[in-house]
Amino acid sequence: MNRTSLEVKNVSVRYPGGHQALRDASFELRGGTIAGLVGVNGSGKSTLFKAIMGFLKPTSGSVLINGQPVTTAQKAGLVAYVPQAEEVDWDYPVSVWDVVMMGRYGHMNFLRIPREADKRAVEEALNRVAMWDYRDRQIGELSGGQKKRVFLARALAQGGQLILLDEPFTGVDVKTEESIIDLMRQLRDDGALLLVSTHNLGSVPEFCDEVVLINRTVLAYGATEGVFTLENLSEAFGGVLRHFHFESSTVQSHDGRNVQLLTDDERPLVFGKDGHLEYKDRSGREELVKKRAEEVGP
Amino acid sequence: MLASLATLLEPLHYDYMVRALVASLLVGAVGGFLSCFITLRGWSLMGDALSHAIVPGVAVAYLLNLPFSIGAFFSGLLASGAMVLVKQRTKLREDVVIGVVFTTFFAAGLLLASLYPARVDLKTIVLGNILGIAPSDLWQLMAVSAVALGFLFMKWRDLMLVTFDERQAMAIGLPARRLQFLLMILLSATAVAALQTVGALLVVGVLVTPGATAYLLTDRFGKMIAISTAIGGSTGVIGAYASWFFNGATGGCIVTLQTIAFVMVWLFAPKHGILMRR
Numbered sequence: 001m002n003r004t005s006l007e008v009k010n011v012s013v014r015y016p017g018g019h020q021a022l023r024d025a026s027f028e029l030r031g032g033t034i035a036g037l038v039g040v041n042g043s044g045k046s047t048l049f050k051a052i053m054g055f056l057k058p059t060s061g062s063v064l065i066n067g068q069p070v071t072t073a074q075k076a077g078l079v080a081y082v083p084q085a086e087e088v089d090w091d092y093p094v095s096v097w098d099v100v101m102m103g104r105y106g107h108m109n110f111l112r113i114p115r116e117a118d119k120r121a122v123e124e125a126l127n128r129v130a131m132w133d134y135r136d137r138q139i140g141e142l143s144g145g146q147k148k149r150v151f152l153a154r155a156l157a158q159g160g161q162l163i164l165l166d167e168p169f170t171g172v173d174v175k176t177e178e179s180i181i182d183l184m185r186q187l188r189d190d191g192a193l194l195l196v197s198t199h200n201l202g203s204v205p206e207f208c209d210e211v212v213l214i215n216r217t218v219l220a221y222g223a224t225e226g227v228f229t230l231e232n233l234s235e236a237f238g239g240v241l242r243h244f245h246f247e248s249s250t251v252q253s254h255d256g257r258n259v260q261l262l263t264d265d266e267r268p269l270v271f272g273k274d275g276h277l278e279y280k281d282r283s284g285r286e287e288l289v290k291k292r293a294e295e296v297g298p
Numbered sequence: 299m300l301a302s303l304a305t306l307l308e309p310l311h312y313d314y315m316v317r318a319l320v321a322s323l324l325v326g327a328v329g330g331f332l333s334c335f336i337t338l339r340g341w342s343l344m345g346d347a348l349s350h351a352i353v354p355g356v357a358v359a360y361l362l363n364l365p366f367s368i369g370a371f372f373s374g375l376l377a378s379g380a381m382v383l384v385k386q387r388t389k390l391r392e393d394v395v396i397g398v399v400f401t402t403f404f405a406a407g408l409l410l411a412s413l414y415p416a417r418v419d420l421k422t423i424v425l426g427n428i429l430g431i432a433p434s435d436l437w438q439l440m441a442v443s444a445v446a447l448g449f450l451f452m453k454w455r456d457l458m459l460v461t462f463d464e465r466q467a468m469a470i471g472l473p474a475r476r477l478q479f480l481l482m483i484l485l486s487a488t489a490v491a492a493l494q495t496v497g498a499l500l501v502v503g504v505l506v507t508p509g510a511t512a513y514l515l516t517d518r519f520g521k522m523i524a525i526s527t528a529i530g531g532s533t534g535v536i537g538a539y540a541s542w543f544f545n546g547a548t549g550g551c552i553v554t555l556q557t558i559a560f561v562m563v564w565l566f567a568p569k570h571g572i573l574m575r576r
Binding site: 053054055071074075076077079080081083087088089092093094095098102103105106110111112138154158164 | 338452455456458459462463465466468469470471472513516517518519521522
């Protein structure tokens with residue numbers, strides 16, 4: 001079986017006004033991973049996102065999906081898109097069922113009349129995100145988390161191999177965020193490549209296996225542990241972040257090292273004394289916790 | 299009894315009246331279908347602008363003895379170009395640009411008509427002249443309507459996705475830009491066709507009101523299209539038919555009927571009507 005791949009090679013984008021949004025950006029990702037595309041507003045993050053989706057042509061360089069140009073991959077239905085909540089017209093006269101069915105267009109004939117297989121795929125996807133009971137609701141009548149799940153179901157029904165999510169956690173509560181992350185993990189385990197554009201630093205270590213760090217170019221990419229370092233983040237975010245030191249806090253003994261906290265006013269990102277990432281969710285990371293305990297000693 | 303039936307059937311004895319009824323039906327139905335996209339896409343103001351902007355073109359076409367659709371086409375094209383130019387070169391908001399450009403064009407049309415009152419019939423342009431529709435005009439209208447309805451009927455699901463979520467449409471490889479462009483072309487062609495039926499001032503009514511009415515009646519796009527097309531077609535026929543007895547302007551009758559339908563629905567619609575909402 002072919003593993004999904006996304007290759008961004010030396011992509012530069014200059015807008016007609018002369019603004020250089022991206023210079024020589026390169027990275028490579030493979031299926032079965034959740035990758036965060038992280039950068040501040042104006043870092044070229046959304047430009048890169050658009051280039052990957054084929055909305056704009058890079059001035060130079062290329063984007064390949066499974067080794068093919070973007071347009072070919074799109075025609076094969078490999079690319080699915082989960083929009084930002086603000087981008088969607090929630091008053092549009094479509095039901096939950098209709099939206100998820102839109103994911104099946106690529107599988108349908110010229111007239112887009114759904115067949116049995118399409119209906120089954122939609123039903124399956126809706127069941128998987130626990131939205132089957134809401135199938136006849138107009139989309140504006142849903143809660144924030146339900147809205148997100150509908151669009152994830154659309155990506156599911158489409159069978160997209162490269163799923164692009166644009167700021168999926170803006171305007172959703174923590175519980176919803178966790179259920180979305182859970183769904184994303186399921187998709188990852190099915191072999192999909194999820195690329196998530198976000199500026200929400202604190203949640204990145206919680207759900208991203210890999211990170212692409214952007215500031216006008218790709219500063220670093222790879223496993224989250226390796227990329228999310230204090231140096232890299234300072235370079236990517238510059239003065240945008242609040243930076244807290246806990247030298248004299250009561251939460252730690254004074255041994256010359258300190259816990260540091262970076263935040264952009266959303267979920268804080270916490271670095272332990274050795275500059276390693278601190279996780280809120282420790283399940284599945286028992287090894288790491290044990291190792292740290294040994295380092296600290298009794 | 300028999301006499302009153304004869305009175306009711308009287309309009310059908312006249313060829314020009316039959317042509318008027320067919321033309322109203324077609325313009326109403328195509329306008330109704332398109333109005334779903336126009337209302338949801340936020341193109342209402344654009345439709346209004348376009349219908350006014352084609353007036354000077356029609357006036358020039360009269361002066362040069364050209365088919366008025368050619369004049370309308372070039373005038374519309376020029377207006378769109380002017381809007382794009384002004385928008386790119388200034389920091390003005392889009393609604394301001396549309397407002398400035400379309401009044402300019404409309405003014406030019408009025409000026410031309412007032413300079414050559416004998417050769418340009420202002421009343422026809424502004425109010426329409428459906429009773430004077432020639433057989434050749436009707437054929438042209440039938441061809442435009444057949445193409446428009448055929449395309450819309452086959453592609454409405456794609457167009458729905460493009461207007462609802464353009465990025466997803468592009469992500470699955472639909473030619474989103476081309477489809478939107480085609481929608482604009484259809485809008486322009488229908489605006490030109492409707493000019494003769496209801497007149498420049500009321501084109502926008504035909505292109506907006508049925509969709510707005512249908513929107514209040516359903517939460518499903520497919521149903522909205524069916525309702526809107528039915529409202530457009532039926533108000534077209536009934537309005538034209540009624541204008542015979544009222545001896546009033548056909549366009550006025552059609553759009554007034556559409557407005558009555560809108561107000562009734564707005565008040566009494568099962569889910570979105572203001573009287574039924576809790």
